[in-house]
Amino acid sequence: MKEYNIAVVGATGLVGREMLKILSERNFPIADLKVFASSRSEGKIIEFEDRKLTVEVVKEGCFEGIDIALFSAGSDISKEVAPLVKKAGGIVIDNSNAFRMDKNVPLIVPEVNGEALNDHQQIIANPNCSTIQMVMLLKPLADSYGLKRIVINTYQAVSGAGKKAVDELIEQTKAYLNKEEIKKENFNHQIAFNAIPQIDTFLDNDYTKEEMKMVNECKKIMADEDLAVTATCVRIPVIFGHGESLNIELNSTYNINDIKNIFANTKNVELIDNPAQEKYPLQIDTENNDNILVGRIRRDYSKENTINLWLTANNLRKGAALNAVQIAEYLAEHDML
Amino acid sequence: MKEYNIAVVGATGLVGREMLKILSERNFPIADLKVFASSRSEGKIIEFEDRKLTVEVVKEGCFEGIDIALFSAGSDISKEVAPLVKKAGGIVIDNSNAFRMDKNVPLIVPEVNGEALNDHQQIIANPNCSTIQMVMLLKPLADSYGLKRIVINTYQAVSGAGKKAVDELIEQTKAYLNKEEIKKENFNHQIAFNAIPQIDTFLDNDYTKEEMKMVNECKKIMADEDLAVTATCVRIPVIFGHGESLNIELNSTYNINDIKNIFANTKNVELIDNPAQEKYPLQIDTENNDNILVGRIRRDYSKENTINLWLTANNLRKGAALNAVQIAEYLAEHDML
Incomplete structure (x- = not known):
């Protein structure tokens, strides 16, 4: 070899x-x-x-x-x-x-x-990490139904900002619990027990770089310049694993069980979708898992040909x-x- | 009196x-x-x-x-x-x-x-707390532009689940930091350094009760049965203050500065929207604030007449x-x- x-x-x-x-x-x-x-x-x-x-x-x-x-x-x-x-x-x-x-x-x-x-x-x-996770699920949907529009909301881990950011979350958390002063170096706002609706710096269009990375990289990877994509990226006090909520408008009708089957049969994607047993993807479950975990797949009754889903993945590994x-x-x- | x-x-x-x-x-x-x-x-x-x-x-x-x-x-x-x-x-x-x-x-x-x-x-x-926060912003938009469809994603604090839930987040966080066993009683999954994409129990349509509360209560309060609404509700490890990301399709064209002005002039709503200074609503800022904080207001370039925005509010007080x-x-x- x-x-x-x-x-x-x-x-x-x-x-x-x-x-x-x-x-x-x-x-x-x-x-x-x-x-x-x-x-x-x-x-x-x-x-x-x-x-x-x-x-x-x-x-x-x-x-x-x-x-x-x-x-x-x-x-x-x-x-x-x-x-x-x-x-x-x-x-x-x-x-x-x-x-x-x-x-x-x-x-x-x-x-x-x-x-x-x-x-x-x-x-x-x-x-970008959050883009990789997402396109792994968009590809099989594009192949079967075609994609029209995606509304992205992310729930991103601090490890996406590096080791110092992880340390800062831990230190701020300890300080909060001990009622000590919360020190900020890597994040511009407190991240312990708080969410920050800003990842990377702002662009002239008032989106963050992270949000426009998701929009632009998605179009390039999917080779679809006309794909409609919008994103809101939020940092939450989670250490490892990014969560994403996607609202996806398809180009054709679908059966929700077919979509679940497609994901169940997609390589490196793992379907975890059992509401009765309260099973769905969690960020803590991505620690030793290289798959994209997808669940909470459901019809969006507000718009035809549209679904909601939730995914998590290890942002440092597959991401x-x-x-x-x-x-x-x-x-x-x-x-x- | x-x-x-x-x-x-x-x-x-x-x-x-x-x-x-x-x-x-x-x-x-x-x-x-x-x-x-x-x-x-x-x-x-x-x-x-x-x-x-x-x-x-x-x-x-x-x-x-x-x-x-x-x-x-x-x-x-x-x-x-x-x-x-x-x-x-x-x-x-x-x-x-x-x-x-x-x-x-x-x-x-x-x-x-x-x-x-x-x-x-x-x-x-x-x-419901998350509904109250949202309709406070939807009302002035409905009055000025009319509403067509809303895609909701929430970032909800544990205090919405009561005092025991707050205690559980704190205890789990301490246990995590001390590398001790994480005990679950109020939440079905670990909430410390994790997000749970389930609030309240699941309904037959695979939405949670919390999600359908937001959909149905929104229509009732706005007195608009035809309003298209879909929601994904997620619990995050924040103690006080719910965050929400709304993607709102209006019934008519808009100027983004007009929308900011409308919110700036809405009673009990506070506009915090200065990307250049990295200012936007945070959950920790709702502790002593009874207003609905709104920011990150921006044009959604993926769909005409549509905007994205981010809001936070005190879930125990206004909520x-x-x-x-x-x-x-x-x-x-x-x-x-």
Whole structure:
């Protein structure tokens, strides 16, 4: 079996560590493995199976011989470092927002639009976490019924904002319980026992970047510029796992049980929909689950051809690291490396 | 000034205590004040201004001379006890679900449909908390543009489920932080650092009672049976204050600044909408605020004549106790007692 030289850039972050874990879990065929992070972490040792990897900082020539570089270090680093990988002949799979809407960059969820990998220029973008979860469910609906309009509301975990954000939720929660002062650094408002209807910064149209990522990335991945999509993204005091409520208008009539069956038979999607037993997807159930969990599927009686549903998924794995590794797997399996 | 004999049934609960607090804050003209609760609390003393009130249990004849009885003790108690108040000649303002959809019972938010109090049979229903918050914003929009369809997503606080639910969130949170076992009694799933997409029990149509309350109560209060409404209600680990995301399709074109101005000039509604300064309604800001806070008002580019907005309000005050007291005030001011 062919083995590949892999680099992980941003290897000490929440997503980077998850990338390494998933590469190991899924036995990705690795020859050489290099790990990069900021100078703060330089020289740190990361254990990977029986290897001891020394954290390096990116410098000229460091990507020589690398087949795939998995990036999760933020947009600025991606823009700066991706050209070095390209120059060295490797492929970047980038988890940041830097290249997602670039026409020359495929934006990929392998189960949804893997075939778009046939045409790339050494940079491949991993979509936003909440977008990945959603399109995994939109694809089978689009195939069977066609999609007209989607109204998205998210219930997003703090881990989507990184390790410091998780620590801040924990620290604020302790402070609240101890009646101490609540300190804010990563979030602009208190997140403990509160919801913040803002993820990322605001754009001129009064939507947040996160909301417009969901709208624009959804259209690109679904290859449907006319798809009507609107989003409200809200951060809630949950540590892991994003929840999403979707109101989906289809292009044709449907039978609700058919839709449940479609999801039950969609790869990497898990139907959890039993109101009588009060079973439905929960964010805490995504911790050790790589599937998109879907439930609360019901007819929207306010509008024809429309349904409501609720989904949860692990925002760090399928929402980020796992999807990136799956892209690498797709490239390897289709001899694209 | 005329004074009234008041009873509070369920006086030791979260909402009951808030009712007493609000009666005092707003100087409701009280002659006699009686407080009722279950036998567990019988004989307890509740201080109300300079009065010391002894908690009684309901028994035959206990409502003699009572003008208004404010109920917040659950549907079963309401159904059992309301007839006693009626028999004694008093008026019930009931915070439970027992009578809300009864055709002979007005369902009132004073700012929205106070005039419906002209016709009652001694029982008046206080709407569901999340419905009250919402219709306060729908009314001015209906008046100016007409309403076509509303897609509701809620982000509801645990206090809507009572004091024990609040205690459970706190206890589960402490247990999580201390890596101890998480115990569930009031919630069927873990609520600490998790969201539960179920409030109240499920109906045959796979919606929850809470969701159908929002749909049906909204139509009744807005006096618009044809209004298209769909709801997804989610409990999140917030203690006080419900958040709601509304996608509202209007019947006519609009200018987004006009809508902001309408809300800025609506009584008991407060516009907090400044994306540049990252200001918008938060649940923690509803603690000492009786207004409906509205913000994140923006054009929905996916559908003509449609907007998105976000609101928060104090679920125990305007969402319950305050609205009930406002109904009593309306009756008093309009010589209906």
